[in-house]
Amino acid sequence: MSQNTPNRFLRPETLTAIGLIVVAAGFLIPTAALRPLSALLPAAMLIALIVLGAMLLISDQREAAKGEPAAAMTKAPKRVLAAFALIALYALGVDFIGFYPATAISVPLVAFAFGYRHPLGLALSTLIVLSAIWLIFSFAMYQEFPTGRLWSL
Amino acid sequence: MYLDLLHALPHVLSLTNFLAVTIGVVAGIVVGALPGLSATMAISVLVPFTFGLEPLVALGLMAGIYNGAMYGGAIPAVLLRIPGTPAAVATTFDGYPMAQKGEGGFALQVAVVSSSIGGIASAFALMLLAPPLSKLTLLFGPAEVFWIAVFAMCSIIFMLGGNVVKGLISACFGVFVSVVGSDPIFGNDRYTFGYLELLDGINIVILLVGLYALPPVLDLLESPLKTDTANENLGTEPIWRTLPRMMRFWKTWLRGSLIGIWIGILPGAGGSMAAFMSYNEARRASKTPESWGHGEPEGVAAAEVANNADTASALIPALTLGIPGTSVAAVMLGGLLIHGLQPGPMLFRENPDIVFGFMWQFLFGAILLLFLGGSLATNSFAKLLKLPRPLLGSVIIVLMVIGVYSIHGRMFDVYLMLGFGAVGYVMDKLKFPLPPVVLGLILGAFAEENLRLSLRIGRGDWGILFANHTSQVLVALTIAVVFGPSLKRRYWDNRKSGAQG
Amino acid sequence: MxxxxxxxxxxxxxxxxxxxxxxxxxxxxxxxxxxxxxxxxxxxxxxxxxxxxxxxxxxxxxxxxxxxxxxxxxxxxxxxxxxxxxxxxxxxxxxxxxxxxxxxxxxxxxxxxxxxxxxxxxDPNVIVTSKASGLDTMEKLIAAAKAEPGAITVGMSSLGGDDHFLLTKLGKVTETEYTIVPFKGSAPARTALMGGHVAMGILNISEVADFQDQINVLGVATAKRSEFAPDVPTFEEQGIALESxxxxxxxxxxxxxxxxxxxxxxxxxxxxxxxxxxxxxxxxxxxxxxxxxxxxxxxxxxxxxxxxxxxxxxxxx
The missing domain is CATH 3.40.190.150 (Bordetella uptake gene, domain 1)
Structure with missing residues (x-):
């Protein structure tokens, strides 16, 4: 979000408010199929969310009209997105290649990607994390973790 | 009955049983302290494992874990603003600001002492008053429980934060999430989109981990590698020096214990509701309410005493009636059933050594907490949090996945947690308050279910909601709490202006 | 394929x-x-x-x-x-x-x-009533249900389960009507019954065997009496054909x-x-x-x- 082109419809709060209204309105469609008593609470909440979303939109646009700059969401949007993508990738990894392989890759990778580059520290911490988890969950508690859907196809 | 209680004592004091409690408390603190892992998850992983153990060993482990985790949750709540368990949400209000002021060590000491006191009070309630208190539970039918939920919901008003619109959006979002799943009366699907995994509703732990743990992790990774953290200086003093400073919390401790015990014996809501209510009541009673939320140690005391005070008391309805007072007690009930211990009046007659031994274990767990919690928290965990930030972040991510996956053993919940995490990050950055979401999720469907059960009992007549004295008292209380403060202010203003004029 | x-x-x-x-x-x-x-x-x-x-x-x-x-x-x-x-x-x-x-x-x-x-x-179904309701026999229960259709509230663990089917059969056999109150699980239903918040309940014998002091157990839906509560008569004995x-x-x-x-x-x-x-x-x-x-x-x-x-x-x- 560059400060030079303050497009008043790209303010984070405005976007959130619009998103909220659209999603809440979308959820109203399945609500219509419910029986009246069953629909009562969810419908009330969705309508309240739409109204509140509209209020948020108006108040944020008023501030935009006054020329007040929107509060920045994040200092480094790219890092946040990358971090989120890595976490999602890790979850997919657990699902498809199994918990232990995915964790063995993810722990050093995430730490490395975000600035911790000490090779010995990386190796040691990965080892400690993995063995602690194995000892507590798999060995002592017989807890089963995903073994990876990819291998069982 | 009290004879049985004494009779059970030697059984508990045997080495293995005592060791089980000790291990349980330590494990509980660790589980509670690790963001992502919760007491519910730890005990549900433990239950099948205990099938082959002696009942008192198994129950001792669970009692220890429960007590330990209710305190352990405070550690990341104070140091990282990530509540380790749902019940520790209210602990973040003042605990985190204290840590930022360099009083993290004191905050944790307040937390451990308060937790221990709450746990001891609760254990005594369970040991001495279980039969009469279970009669009290019977007074609360659906209509009365509905009013309790409304009463608790009113405390949302006090945690909306600066922006009322944003606070209400958070609350409505929480309530809406709570209705996902099967309808409480008809059993038809609401917003499950064909996913059976959603049919039982969205587990609070999934939402909590997503909303509270993921955004701070993203923050940890967002800022470039730094070695200086605000938490570096915990400001720890020896506990015997800080203890006298805590003595002024005695009223809060008493009030919080009573609230915790009371919420515990009511079915369904549990630890986080007790902590929220205790926090609110303590703030209302405080002479300096404006300092709350900015690092008031009494706030930590209020939240922590209450979330431990409902541990043992939640077992009163669980043991006598089969209805657990908290979600953790629900999982523990499974641990009893697996050993053939059916809840009900016969339980106390047929297996007195086990049942009363279990109660003793709660008491010992609460006392042990004071000794184990104090040193463990201030020494080990604080160091753990000094790990380089990217490393800490990547380890928390693994814990989050384990914690969420282990509740039901399915990846679906992990993906759901990531979804809530994305929502939570946006909410956090745009300063939407998060506590109303948690409270909305806990209370929304709970209130709805009980309202609709009442309406069915009353055959559609809304008058059923005011039909007996318990309900009427609760309605009066709710009105007093909501309108009391503004009336009081007006009264004082009038007197002041009267005096001046 | x-x-x-x-x-x-x-x-x-x-x-x-x-x-x-x-x-x-x-x-x-x-x-x-x-x-x-x-x-x-x-x-x-x-x-x-x-x-x-x-x-x-x-x-x-x-x-x-x-x-x-x-x-x-x-x-x-x-x-x-x-x-x-x-x-x-x-x-x-x-x-x-x-x-x-x-x-x-x-x-x-x-x-x-x-x-x-x-x-x-x-685990056979049982019909139970709260002590407060005063309906301590099947006869009284059915008479009360006939006197005002729907006046009797029935706590049970869910709709579409064995409890619900038994009530439907009971309604058909005795030509009575009831108001169903489906709780989430049988323990909450039993608790509401003990507190007198509902008049009648349909549960399973293993769930009420220990609670016979606090609620009236009117009958069990099996051909033979259950070992869990030998004092409770079957419905057959009381002239109502019910098994579930x-x-x-x-x-x-x-x-x-x-x-x-x-x-x-x-x-x-x-x-x-x-x-x-x-x-x-x-x-x-x-x-x-x-x-x-x-x-x-x-x-x-x-x-x-x-x-x-x-x-x-x-x-x-």
Missing amino acids: FKYMQKTALAAAMVMAAGAAWAEFPDKPITIIVGFDAGGGTDVMARTAAPFIEKYLGAGASLVVKNVPGASGQIGVTEVANSVADGYTIGTYNLPGMMARTLDREAGYTADSFSYLANVVN GSMRGFVAPAGLPPEVEAKFIEAFDKLASDKDFAAAMAATSNPVELKVGADFKALNAETLDLAKTVWETSPWN
Whole structure:
């Protein structure tokens, strides 16, 4: 979000408010199929969310009209997105290649990607994390973790 | 009955049983302290494992874990603003600001002492008053429980934060999430989109981990590698020096214990509701309410005493009636059933050594907490949090996945947690308050279910909601709490202006 | 189609690998999928029965319980229906719930998806009333229900379960009407009953046996009186034809190799005469009533028919 082109419809709060209204309105469609008593609470909440979303939109646009700059969401949007993508990738990894392989890759990778580059520290911490988890969950508690859907196809 | 209680004592004091409690408390603190892992998850992983153990060993482990985790949750709540368990949400209000002021060590000491006191009070309630208190539970039918939920919901008003619109959006979002799943009366699907995994509703732990743990992790990774953290200086003093400073919390401790015990014996809501209510009541009673939320140690005391005070008391309805007072007690009930211990009046007659031994274990767990919690928290965990930030972040991510996956053993919940995490990050950055979401999720469907059960009992007549004295008292209380403060202010203003004029 | 090929291929591979493979069944651990959390009634039944099934399967058989909780057991039972029919995956099965779900929602299985091994537990329904209601006999209850249709509130654990079906039958047989109050589970229903918040309740005998001091137990829906509460008369004795209960047993995916199925059925047959097994089940509040193989299948079909009639006359959702 560059400060030079303050497009008043790209303010984070405005976007959130619009998103909220659209999603809440979308959820109203399945609500219509419910029986009246069953629909009562969810419908009330969705309508309240739409109204509140509209209020948020108006108040944020008023501030935009006054020329007040929107509060920045994040200092480094790219890092946040990358971090989120890595976490999602890790979850997919657990699902498809199994918990232990995915964790063995993810722990050093995430730490490395975000600035911790000490090779010995990386190796040691990965080892400690993995063995602690194995000892507590798999060995002592017989807890089963995903073994990876990819291998069982 | 009290004879049985004494009779059970030697059984508990045997080495293995005592060791089980000790291990349980330590494990509980660790589980509670690790963001992502919760007491519910730890005990549900433990239950099948205990099938082959002696009942008192198994129950001792669970009692220890429960007590330990209710305190352990405070550690990341104070140091990282990530509540380790749902019940520790209210602990973040003042605990985190204290840590930022360099009083993290004191905050944790307040937390451990308060937790221990709450746990001891609760254990005594369970040991001495279980039969009469279970009669009290019977007074609360659906209509009365509905009013309790409304009463608790009113405390949302006090945690909306600066922006009322944003606070209400958070609350409505929480309530809406709570209705996902099967309808409480008809059993038809609401917003499950064909996913059976959603049919039982969205587990609070999934939402909590997503909303509270993921955004701070993203923050940890967002800022470039730094070695200086605000938490570096915990400001720890020896506990015997800080203890006298805590003595002024005695009223809060008493009030919080009573609230915790009371919420515990009511079915369904549990630890986080007790902590929220205790926090609110303590703030209302405080002479300096404006300092709350900015690092008031009494706030930590209020939240922590209450979330431990409902541990043992939640077992009163669980043991006598089969209805657990908290979600953790629900999982523990499974641990009893697996050993053939059916809840009900016969339980106390047929297996007195086990049942009363279990109660003793709660008491010992609460006392042990004071000794184990104090040193463990201030020494080990604080160091753990000094790990380089990217490393800490990547380890928390693994814990989050384990914690969420282990509740039901399915990846679906992990993906759901990531979804809530994305929502939570946006909410956090745009300063939407998060506590109303948690409270909305806990209370929304709970209130709805009980309202609709009442309406069915009353055959559609809304008058059923005011039909007996318990309900009427609760309605009066709710009105007093909501309108009391503004009336009081007006009264004082009038007197002041009267005096001046 | 793909699943079929997969199964055939797998079966073929196993035959090739082990020669007379079926004769040696089981040569690896058998997984029991339990559709509920550890510590639930069905889970305890499975864990208690497992060592006995191991004993009668012989050949060093070992059974491993895997909890796949959620959606009242549906997630687990769907997983059983979709697993490979080699005998190494079996699952717990609840009636009438599992069949009722094929009516009130789109279930991922039908009655034909399973090989019916054995029903082990039949926990008969009981009709109970609160002490406060003063309705301490069936006669008084029915008279009150006739006096004002719908005036009697009935607490039960859910709609579309055994409790609900019993009430429907009762209504039909005695020409009475009631107001159903479906709680989430039987313990909350029982508590509301004890507190006098509802007048009547339909529960199962194992859930009320310990509570006879605090509630009136009017009758039990079996042909013979239950060991759990020998003082409670059956409905037959009181002139009302009512039999119903909550049943728990074991199924395997359909298309089990006949040798494997025979081996399971033989093992379950032996359970019936095992005194230790009966004692272990009684200690965990599980009233045993074994129905093995074809009998179980017939029971399932019967239950499905009943559920269908109730669903058609008074759909619950």
